[in-house]
Amino acid sequence: MRIRTPKGWELRESAVTPESLYRRRDRRDFLKTLGLGAAGALFLRSAARAADGGFPAAVNGAYPGTGLKVTPYELITHYNNFYEFGLDKADPAVNANKGWQPEPWTVEIGGMVRNPGKWDVEDLIKKFGGIEQRVYRHRCVEAWSMVVPWDGFPLSKLVAFADPQPGAKYLKMTSWMDDKLVAGQQADDGLDGRYVEGLRVDEATHELAFIATGIYGKAIPNQNGAPLRLVTPWKYGFKGIKCIGRIEFTDRAPVNTWQKLARDEYGFYANVNPKVDHPRWSQASERVIGGGLFSGRQSTLMFNGYEQQVASLYQGMDLAKNF
Numbered sequence: 001m002r003i004r005t006p007k008g009w010e011l012r013e014s015a016v017t018p019e020s021l022y023r024r025r026d027r028r029d030f031l032k033t034l035g036l037g038a039a040g041a042l043f044l045r046s047a048a049r050a051a052d053g054g055f056p057a058a059v060n061g062a063y064p065g066t067g068l069k070v071t072p073y074e075l076i077t078h079y080n081n082f083y084e085f086g087l088d089k090a091d092p093a094v095n096a097n098k099g100w101q102p103e104p105w106t107v108e109i110g111g112m113v114r115n116p117g118k119w120d121v122e123d124l125i126k127k128f129g130g131i132e133q134r135v136y137r138h139r140c141v142e143a144w145s146m147v148v149p150w151d152g153f154p155l156s157k158l159v160a161f162a163d164p165q166p167g168a169k170y171l172k173m174t175s176w177m178d179d180k181l182v183a184g185q186q187a188d189d190g191l192d193g194r195y196v197e198g199l200r201v202d203e204a205t206h207e208l209a210f211i212a213t214g215i216y217g218k219a220i221p222n223q224n225g226a227p228l229r230l231v232t233p234w235k236y237g238f239k240g241i242k243c244i245g246r247i248e249f250t251d252r253a254p255v256n257t258w259q260k261l262a263r264d265e266y267g268f269y270a271n272v273n274p275k276v277d278h279p280r281w282s283q284a285s286e287r288v289i290g291g292g293l294f295s296g297r298q299s300t301l302m303f304n305g306y307e308q309q310v311a312s313l314y315q316g317m318d319l320a321k322n323f
């Protein structure tokens with residue numbers, strides 16, 4: 001039997017609030033995002049029996065050592081930043097569901113790689129050996145935060161599959177590549193073309209870097225970035241590009257969307273750092289979405305709480321300059 005040893009950054013299962021996915025009626029959806037077939041269903045049924053006949057028990061617990069709770073599904077999926085579908089937090093949940101169909105989906109991998117091509121997302125997930133869950137902190141540069149149980153696969157698997165050439169130093173990711181507006185998309189999204197984000201290859205292959213395909217065991221909703229969305233929990237949320245259509249490997253640092261729009265305010269790295277303020281507001285603390293009016297603020301942690309895991313990526317760098 002295979003035994004999984006939890007990593008230092010992992011949240012315990014007990015930190016997950018009981019949300020709809022853990023209820024019986026959603027189990028099929030859950031299995032679908034896990035990429036499990038009939039055998040998986042059998043396994044889960046026997047695992048569930050140990051609990052109370054529902055999905056394995058999950059309680060409303062705390063992020064180890066911080067008292068931080070996993071954000072309810074309703075908030076994760078109705079308080080969004082996705083400018084293509086409107087500028088208000090409530091807009092994407094409405095506008096991204098006006099008929100836009102991000103399935104089936106092909107992602108194009110190109111540039112300095114030995115294995116370029118266009119790949120069907122479902123095929124890729126199969127090649128990568130299925131889906132795993134990661135419960136991560138999510139900290140927006142606007143100083144609010146959540147804790148999200150993502151489903152998906154490590155970005156390192158995609159990088160290995162692409163097989164970068166020795167000179168490749170960066171990934172440039174672009175949201176969907178079709179030039180025409182999709183259903184619900186706002187013509188005046190202010191993005192000046194497609195949303196673009198980038199990572200160094202060594203950041204992309206760090207074990208925390210993740211591509212989300214689901215949330216709470218359900219297929220990722222359109223407004224959260226279906227069908228593929230980057231998650232780099234030690235960085236501000238804007239690095240987490242939604243709806244990835246193309247990944248290009250390059251030897252030059254790509255200019256990401258927010259850097260292009262306001263280079264004095266947003267940089268390439270965007271590492272969460274309570275000591276480096278945004279020019280217009282402090283980054284020392286954050287509002288916890290769903291945290292309530294009075295208990296709703298907490299101190300922001302260096303690298304969003306993942307300092308031990310990622311600090312070595314930035315050794316010797318001036319983080320105030322490379323913000």
Ligand SMILES: Nc1nc2c(c(=O)[nH]1)N[C@H]1C(S)=C(S)[C@@H](COP(=O)(O)O)O[C@H]1N2
Pocket residue numbers: 076079080081082083084139140141175195223224225236237238239240241242243
């Ligand atoms: N394509 C695209 N990706 C995007 C954005 C966007 O406007 N367009 N907003 C970013 C910002 S600022 C944040 S905080 C997160 C929000 O993700 P969420 O809505 O799932 O919380 O998505 C990021 N990815």
Ligand SMILES: [Mo]
Pocket residue numbers: 081140141142236237238
């Ligand atoms: Mo953000």
